[in-house]
Each structure stands twice: as structure tokens, then as C-alpha cells.
Amino acid sequence: MLRKVPSWDHFRHGITLDEMYPRSARYIPELLHDLSTERIVNVSIFKGGTQIKFLLKFADGNQAIAKPKRHPRDFYWGYNKSHPFWYDDERHTAEIASFHLDRILDYRRVPPCVGRKVNFSTEILQNSDDSAIYSTLRKQNGNTCFIGNCVKWCCNEDHPVCDENGGVMELSVCQMIPWPIHDIENYWSQGIRESKVWKNKNVCTDFLNDTKILKGRFFLDVIENSLFDHLIVNYDRHHIAKLGFIDKHRSFAAIIDNGKGFGNPFKDDITFLAPVYQCCRFRNSTYQHILSLTKEGHKLGDLMKSSLANDPLAPLLTDEFFPAFDRRLAQFIEVMDKCIERLGPETVLVDGLELIK
Numbered sequence: 163m164l165r166k167v168p169s170w171d172h173f174r175h176g177i178t179l180d181e182m183y184p185r186s187a188r189y190i191p192e193l194l195h196d197l198s199t200e201r202i203v204n205v206s207i208f209k210g211g212t213q214i215k216f217l218l219k220f221a222d223g224n225q226a227i228a229k230p231k232r233h234p235r236d237f238y239w240g241y242n243k244s245h246p247f248w249y250d251d252e253r254h255t256a257e258i259a260s261f262h263l264d265r266i267l268d269y270r271r272v273p274p275c276v277g278r279k280v281n282f283s284t285e286i287l288q289n290s291d292d293s294a295i296y297s298t299l300r301k302q303n304g305n306t307c308f309i310g311n312c313v314k315w316c317c318n319e320d321h322p323v324c325d326e327n328g329g330v331m332e333l334s335v336c337q338m339i340p341w342p343i344h345d346i347e348n349y350w351s352q353g354i355r356e357s358k359v360w361k362n363k364n365v366c367t368d369f370l371n372d373t374k375i376l377k378g379r380f381f382l383d384v385i386e387n388s389l390f391d392h393l394i395v396n397y398d399r400h401h402i403a404k405l406g407f408i409d410k411h412r413s414f415a416a417i418i419d420n421g422k423g424f425g426n427p428f429k430d431d432i433t434f435l436a437p438v439y440q441c442c443r444f445r446n447s448t449y450q451h452i453l454s455l456t457k458e459g460h461k462l463g464d465l466m467k468s469s470l471a472n473d474p475l476a477p478l479l480t481d482e483f484f485p486a487f488d489r490r491l492a493q494f495i496e497v498m499d500k501c502i503e504r505l506g507p508e509t510v511l512v513d514g515l516e517l518i519k
């Protein structure tokens with residue numbers, strides 16, 4: 163009897179130099195379904211990064227990275243002196259909503275992520291022998307909580323991860339992509355020290371002269387990814403990932419680690435678009451698609467709303483986020499209009515690096 167090829171195996175073989183998965187990949191809905199339903203057989207704390215997260219292993223042989231719910235949906239981050247962005251806990255919903263946004267923008271560079279409600283006791287604890295979970299278990303207000311093991315400003319007594327409603331824990335479950343993953347420095351990082359450089363000088367020429375970057379599609383991907391971070395307001399993009407599994411030099415710029423996005427629908431920050439206004443270049447095919455997302459009946463906010471409604475944890479975002487997508491997209495188009503007015507569409511809208519002089 164022929165064994166069915168699991169969806170994650172299709173996914174793994176479908177990754178190319180240009181995309182995480184093809185536009186018409188029929189295995190993606192199946193993979194999302196499997197990630198949200200397949201039996202969990204092993205759980206440990208995933209080490210890597212700063213925040214608490216699990217490595218999940220499934221009965222079908224797949225593996226995923228899962229981030230737990232920390233706060234209610236309407237908990238907004240202030241992004242002010244007493245609430246600087248680096249203290250903000252990650253949001254599991256941000257990982258899931260980012261996957262949907264990336265797909266609607268037609269980038270396809272975010273690993274598939276889906277929501278899942280697990281029973282903390284039977285699906286997590288009973289499948290784990292990780293002492294970092296067990297040694298920090300406690301009961302708090304009738305819920306079961308743990309501290310886990312990650313950097314000390316995230317994993318401490320003030321930041322327990324708890325189940326709720328009699329044992330349920332919400333998780334974002336994101337498909338594991340094959341390693342190695344290479345982190346490239348982001349020239350436009352919003353880090354306090356790093357941002358002093360590009361906020362005082364146009365760094366686009368330095369970026370273009372960087373020989374590491376001149377290979378393949380990376381330059382235009384980085385500019386597109388800056389629009390992505392503008393739409394989700396993500397101050398945490400210090401590095402940009404390339405997939406060594408495909409080609410360390412020529413791979414697309416993957417968008418992983420989006421948990422800090424979607425912190426506040428009312429706070430926009432135009433400086434996310436610095437790569438766009440400093441370089442004044444954008445991939446033409448994507449730009450034409452993005453313009454279509456401003457048309458009545460096809461607006462980005464509406465498409466996001468209907469796409470997210472399919473997730474098992476819906477509603478993922480409060481309603482205030484949907485107009486924010488359209489508003490932030492309009493800010494981007496305004497920046498592009500200025501570039502096009504100044505340099506002409508042939509210079510600004512390009513399809514490959516060879517067109518950039």
C-alpha cells in the first residue's frame with residue numbers, strides 16, 4: 163500500500179530560491195490543518211531567540227515552533243518612555259496574522275502559521291520531560307502556569323505562562339523550516355543604537371555596495387519586507403534571514419519572527435519605510451499587486467479580516483487593526499508617489515537588480 167506523503171514533506175520540497183511556497187500550493191491548507199490538529203508527541207522549550215516558545219513534534223513526523231498566548235487581544239502596547247518596544251511580550255496572534263498578511267501581499271516568505279487550542283496538561287505536560295517546564299510549574303489563580311527557560315527579562319516570576327478556562331492554552335503553531343538559517347544584519351534595524359545611523363544618513367548606497375547583498379533578489383526583498391514591518395509595526399527586525407538550505411547567497415529574504423508586530427493599531431511609524439524612501443526602488447510586479455489592494459471591494463484591511471476569520475483562534479485581531487492596514491498602506495503609496503515624481507517610474511519600479519544603476 164502506498165503511504166501518503168505528509169503535507170510537511172510537500173512543503174519542504176516546495177521551497178525555492180524565490181518563495182517559501184508557490185501561490186497555488188494545494189498542500190498549504192492541508193499543512194495548516196495538520197499543524198492545528200495532528201497529535202503532539204513531544205514538547206520541549208525551544209532554545210533560540212529571547213522569548214519563551216515550544217518545539218512541538220507531531221505524530222506525522224513534522225515539527226513546529228509554538229508561541230503561547232500572553233495577553234488578551236485588546237492589550238495594546240504604549241511604545242512610549244515607560245513602555246519601550248523591547249519590553250513588549252510577543253503575541254502569538256502576530257505570528258499567525260503575519261502569515262496571512264504575507265500571503266495577501268503575494269510575498270510568500272513567512273512560514274505557514276496557524277492557531278491551536280491545546281489542553282496544557284494532556285497535550286503539553288504529558289508529552290514533555292523538559293525540566294525547565296516541570297521545575298517552574300505552579301498554580302496561580304486556579305490556572306496552571308510555568309516560567310520556563312529563556313532570557314531573564316522574559317522568563318521570570320513576573321511573566322508566567324498560564325493556561326485558562328479550565329486548562330486551555332492558545333498557541334501559534336509555525337511550520338519549522340529546514341536549517342541552516344543565516345541571519346544578515348538589517349541596515350535599517352530599529353534598535354536604538356543602529357537606528358541612529360540610518361536616521362541621520364541615507365544608507366542605501368552602503369547597502370547596495372555590500373557584496374553579500376548584491377547576489378540574487380535580496381535587495382528588493384529587503385525593501386518589500388520594510389513595507390511588511392510598517393504594516394505590522396515591528397521594531398524587532400534586527401536581522402533578515404536567508405535560507406542556507408536553499409542557497410545561502412541567493413535565497414529570498416525570509417520573514418520569520420513576527421511576534422512583536424500588531425502591538426497597537428493606533429501607532430504608525432513612517433520610519434519603517436526608510437528603505438523605500440532612501441532607495442526609491444520597489445519590485446514592479448509587487449507594486450502593481452499592492453495598488454490593487456487599495457481598490458474598493460479588494461482592500462487590504464477587508465482581505466485580512468476575511469482571511470483571519472478562518473483561523474481556529476479567530477478573532478485574532480481587534481477590529482481597530484483593519485483600518486490600520488489601509489491607512490499604513492496609503493502612507494507607503496504616498497512615499498512611492500514622491501519617489502516616482504522625483505525619479506520617474508522606469509527608475510523606481512524595477513524587476514531585478516540588474517536594472518538598478
Ligand SMILES: Nc1ncnc2c1ncn2[C@@H]1O[C@H](COP(=O)(O)OP(=O)(O)OP(=O)(O)O)[C@@H](O)[C@H]1O
Pocket residue numbers: 210211212213214227252273336337338339340341343398418419420421
Ligand atoms: N519557523 C522556523 N523554522 C526554523 N527555525 C526557526 C523558525 N522560527 C524561528 N526559528 C529559529 O529560531 C530562532 C528564534 O526564533 P524567534 O526569532 O522567533 O525567537 P524570538 O524569541 O522571538 O527571538 P528575538 O529575541 O530575536 O525576537 C530564529 O532566529 C530562527 O533561527
Ligand SMILES: [Mn+2]
Pocket residue numbers: 211213252398419420421422
Ligand atoms: Mn521575536
